[in-house]
Amino acid sequence: MDPLLVLLLVLLGFMLIGSLIAIETRDLLSSIISIGAVGLALNVVFLMLGAPDLAITQAVVEIIILVVLLRVILTRRDESYATSRSTLAVGSVLLVLGFLVALVFGALSRSGGGGLQMRPFGDPLMNESGPATAMAPAGEPQAVPPEHRTEAMPQSIGGAYLKYGLEKTRAANYVTGILLDYRAYDTLGEATVIFVAVIGAYAVLRKVGRHRHGRDVVNR
Amino acid sequence: MGGMSLIVKNITRLVAAFIALFGAYIVLYGHLTPGGGFAGGVILASALVLVVLAFGEEFSRQIFSHGAARVSDSAGALVFLLVGLSGYLAGAFFANFPDLLGTVGRLASAGTIPISNLAIGVKVGAGLFGVFLALALFRRRGERRSMEPDLEVFDTEARS
Numbered sequence: 339m340d341p342l343l344v345l346l347l348v349l350l351g352f353m354l355i356g357s358l359i360a361i362e363t364r365d366l367l368s369s370i371i372s373i374g375a376v377g378l379a380l381n382v383v384f385l386m387l388g389a390p391d392l393a394i395t396q397a398v399v400e401i402i403i404l405v406v407l408l409r410v411i412l413t414r415r416d417e418s419y420a421t422s423r424s425t426l427a428v429g430s431v432l433l434v435l436g437f438l439v440a441l442v443f444g445a446l447s448r449s450g451g452g453g454l455q456m457r458p459f460g461d462p463l464m465n466e467s468g469p470a471t472a473m474a475p476a477g478e479p480q481a482v483p484p485e486h487r488t489e490a491m492p493q494s495i496g497g498a499y500l501k502y503g504l505e506k507t508r509a510a511n512y513v514t515g516i517l518l519d520y521r522a523y524d525t526l527g528e529a530t531v532i533f534v535a536v537i538g539a540y541a542v543l544r545k546v547g548r549h550r551h552g553r554d555v556v557n558r
Numbered sequence: 559m560g561g562m563s564l565i566v567k568n569i570t571r572l573v574a575a576f577i578a579l580f581g582a583y584i585v586l587y588g589h590l591t592p593g594g595g596f597a598g599g600v601i602l603a604s605a606l607v608l609v610v611l612a613f614g615e616e617f618s619r620q621i622f623s624h625g626a627a628r629v630s631d632s633a634g635a636l637v638f639l640l641v642g643l644s645g646y647l648a649g650a651f652f653a654n655f656p657d658l659l660g661t662v663g664r665l666a667s668a669g670t671i672p673i674s675n676l677a678i679g680v681k682v683g684a685g686l687f688g689v690f691l692a693l694a695l696f697r698r699r700g701e702r703r704s705m706e707p708d709l710e711v712f713d714t715e716a717r718s
Contacts, residue, residue, distance in 0.1 A: 390592035394584070398600040405607055406690050508660060509589040509668040517594065518674045522652035526642055529678060533635050536685040540628070543692040 346383060347442070353379045354438070358431070370407050374400065391513045562612050570612035577605035585679035589668040595678030602683035607690050615691070627688035634681025641674050 353376045360372035377400035384393040499516055509515035517525050578601075584591075585598030610618040645653035652670075660667035 391594060391597070394593050395597040395600070398597055398604065402600055402604050402607060402686060402690070405604075405611070406693055409611075409690075410693055504662060507654060507668055507671065508662050509671050510663050511589050511591060511594070513592070514589045514594050514671060514675065515668065518589075518671045519652070519654050519669075522642065522674065525674075525678070526638065526652070529635060529638055529681060532682060532685055533631065536631060536689055539689045539692050 342386060346386065349379045349383050349386075350442075352376075353383075354435075366411050367408075370404060370411060373407075374404050377404075391511070566612045570608055574605050574609050574612075577608065578602055581605060581679075581683070585675055586672065587665070588675040588679075589671045590663065590665070595675040596682050598675075599679035599682030599684075600686060602679065603686040603690070606683075606687045610691070622687065624688060624691050627684045627691065630680050630684035631688060634677045634679075634684065637677035638674055638681065641670050641677065644670070 356372045356376040356379065360369045360376065363369050363372065377396065381393050381396045381400070384390075384396055499512065499520065503512050503515050503520075504510075507515035507519040509519070581598045581601030581604075583598070584593035584601055585595055588594035588598060606618065606622055609621060642652045645651050648655050654669040654671070660669075666672075
């Protein structure tokens, strides 16, 4: 087996265990530390899969989230937080674990080899699904008949990005070129989501302050 | 809140500016090297969070107050939206300008992408910092009456 895949599976198991500990532990501080360990493993996974942009973002966001959570937990010190251990919860955890094991086995089995017929890891579904001329930027021929299609024409979205990306966006970092040029509309949606979340946090927390003190805590 | 111990304050004095510099680098070179607006903005926010935790909120308000965070958050979102709308000059929403693209690998290249990166970086950094202030400080201030303040681990050094 591919050593990269073995390492990925080991990290995946580590993340599973860490997540379970984070859910099941009684101490909130231990829970936060487990979340940090899971984030670190996820960071290594991103690096191994060749996604440094994601790795940087994951590491930084993880750190700042940990700081904020620690700050809140250490300030509040709420000890009366007991987890319920009903049989339903344990059963559902086992069910999810079973599904994950089945998924891993399905991913490991070769397609056509009697497994679950799942695609190999890293083989996207859209690789050979028809022409991707719609992904070409404005100015390129939009619709090419199949008989005129040459070998150089990319057959997938990823191929179109790789073929036209550097020439059309002139961004040496392809990821940024796609995020802020090809898919900038999605990025605007993401920015809107963050903006709304920030506004919601302000509104909720400010309401608490007003309610307790009878004056505006935010605009002191 | 007065901040943390002398060791933390001195280390923060040394490294906070470099963290902010690294964040600015990640934002500005987002179209050339791994990173981008989101990651760089979070690094900028983490530098500010470090200053708040080490020196206390009173000191950090001189550098970057909560009002400034709110204004920067909104301004970054508006600039990003304006970049998108300016694409209509070139034909479509978020269209890049072919004349402004420049050569690959230079800092001034890729048209509107660096501007978008800068806007997103400011927006994300200010937004996260504002949420941190809201979570860590407002709530604390609201609960100080009902809870004993001796359990606050971060503040024990400065208060003694």
